[in-house]
Amino acid sequence: MTESAIVIPMRPHVTSVADVRAVVRATAEGDLETKMKLEKVSVFYKDFVAVKDVELAFYANKITAIIGPSGCGKSTLLRALNRMNDLIPGARIKGRVLLDGEDIYAPHVDVVEVRRRVGMVFQRPNPFPKSIYDNVAYGPRLYGHLKRTELDAIVEHSLRRAALWDEVKDKLGQSGMALSGGQQQRLCIARAIAVEPEVILMDEPCSALDPVATLKIEELMRQLAKEYTIIIVTHNMQQAARVSDYTAFLMTDEYGAGTLVEYGETKQVFTNPKDRRTEDYITGRFG
């Protein structure tokens, strides 16, 4: 929607010197890097318009939240970013979805590579019925030719970045499904990280978890944003306000299609929304 220079907000989460330096550097460079961009994107399921004419930019190393009432097409929009909608027969897309400037829906694009670069964590944790080690190692093993020591290193690295290593380092051989819900979700995050994506999509990642696990994952997100671009769909407004740098608000129009109502820095959207509908949603008047 807007690509013009957006003033970097002073995030209350800036705590270390490194963070400050990063922010200063970004401000000095004068612009945000656009990692993914939606140009007039509409998604159809056969004849039904699920999402209509969305224009949105996702900035590198930032957390962008997509919020809105249920059924407004948030998940559909998210799944368009890594072409998971392709799996649904009758799903079509119009417009362009750009990753680093390239349209991922162009005719000869390799879907497999898109999905590696744009990873996804799902609403309900879905670890494979394999060991914790094999869950994380699944992705790297697809690429073959890794020695055991190299694989071990990748697994440890991924589990550490997902803040799960200390809890499972002694039981890597245990089944991934034997973990608690919050641990399983972090395992899924570790699994996604192991293939070295650039963007991580999260579809309501905490909705199946208890509050303690939720907070752990929110904390994790801020850490992950340093290395990856995070795009999260959530129905929990407080979560969006806590965690994200940018927020996009979607709503269904009178035909049932999801459209973008407002998009901006989280602080601005939540304290000073431009659109009346945004304000209504945020203050809880509906949805």
Place this chain on the structure above:
Amino acid sequence: MISAQVRRRLRRKTVSPLGRALQHGDILFKGALILASLSLLGLMVGVGVMLWLRSAPMRTSAGLAFITATVWNPVGEKFGAAPFIIGTLTTSLLALIIAFPLGLFIAIFLAELCPPGLRSIVGFLVELLAAIPSVVYGLWGIFVFIPSFVIPIGEALMKSLGDPQRFPYLPIFQGPFFGASKLAAGLILAVMILPTIAAISRDVLLAVPRSQREAALALGSTQWETIWQVVLPYGLSGILGAVILGLGRALGETMAVTMVIGNVAQLSASLLSPGYTMASVIANEWGESRTPLYNAALIEIGLLLFFMSLLLNILARSLVWSVARKTPEQRA
């Protein structure tokens, strides 16, 4: 104020003979249902019991040695079941080796790749294979399949791998070969159990949760990698169940086998020589058995067949159900 007429009618509903009969009718009804259910169970048990009892003459005369004795000489009243047990296992195993990979791949196609519109038609065609009666398979086997398929293949195998000069330690493809053989039986059985393995494996694969596939694809797997490394392992126990059910079917096949296997009760290591299976010896020699011991021997073979298929059936069903019941554990 309730009128006298209504009062009478109400009384009739509760205490009249008709009322009582209606209530008893329900008791009769429920009783009939229970009786029917018990009869069904009784049948299951009864089959085993009757076969056990009627095979007594043979069981008491030979005991467990019946299973390992290799001589089948009805004239001399010497009965050993080993040739048939081995024949059954050989042909069934051969059928499995061929039908399992084929059935699995067909199941993968039907569950993962086939466009939904085509799925029911193709699935139906595969199931039609299972609907063709055994005796028709046998007829086709004798006059079409053996001459135009089994004999060319058998002869090719005999001339190459069955050459005693080049492969002296490989007896399974050595001649002489005249068409009716364990190879023919194994191949026909493979066609007959293919639909069983394919249909059940397909159902097992369809029962694997979508979220597993989505997880794998979202990591950048190709479709085949998803199927081979995630979906198949998830459904493995169910697929094993499908295989065992196929094996169970192969064990019991009678007519098609007896029409193409040659019916010779000798132990031979070669697939190209004629053989005999448990089901086919019962069918084939029943008409000729004159003495009580001969009858009892055949009945005991039937008893063995009963136990084998019972065991495999139970094992297979529990495996197939275990996939549908498998849910990811989610603890708080």
Place this chain on the structure above:
Amino acid sequence: MSEFNGGKELSVLPRAGKLRLKRSAIRERFRRVNNAFMLGLTGLTTVVGIVPLVWILLSVFAHGAEVISIRFLTDTFKPTSLGGGGILHALVGTGILIALASLFSVPLGVLAALYVARNPNTSLGLAVRFGTGVLSGLPSVVVGLFIYTLWVSGHGYSALAGGMALAILMLPVIVRTTEEMLRLVPKSLREASLALGAPEWKTALKVWLPAAMTGVITGLMLAVARVAGETAPLLFTALGSNNLSTALDKPIASLPLTLFKYAVDPSKLRNAQAWAIALIIVMLVLLLNVSARLIATWRSKMY
């Protein structure tokens, strides 16, 4: 969906960051080629799997059509020296056997299915479900032997015994299909009838079962298709015969038994007749299966 094109426009190797994944373009290419190959193989296998079906059907139709005629269907057995005759005795025999088997299996099967549908979670209900599964896996030879030991040894080979054996084979199909259909009927229908004061048995027979009736009929059709071609159990019960007979206490001819006898007969005439019998059986089985399927799909659209 263009899955298998080597990513030309989207860069295969990532942009920056310390790479741990050692990726090679060759391996990437292999993954995609392997994917296309294996997926294609599954399609090929499916085609190969259908080939025997087509082959058998073609053989049966081609060979059988040569001998089929009205005479063939209306004449009874004659020795080859007199031209071979027809198969009327076998047609009548099969008809009688199937009628008997249905008579034995339908009431028993429907009652058992009613029990399971009413009380699915009782131990008896679970046992019946288990039992039907076991019965359906029994080799038909064993079923024939069972009826022999139970009845034939005392009363001799007869059409009645044949009907009993076939009934056991039909039971699991009838119970399973009927039970599924009964469960599909919305509970509200039964509850409405009960609330009006109708006793259980009336509800079952006048409301529940009729609502599931198409299912019961398709179950019967599938069960008949299952036993129409069964030979082995009849070897020990109905025995087979060359006479046209309708007596229930004597051996009786049947299509599959006659097929078997003619197929292994040295006479070419008999072999040819065997193909004609196969044609009749296959057409019957196909008709029943296809009709049952069509009725089921038509019905499911209604619900």
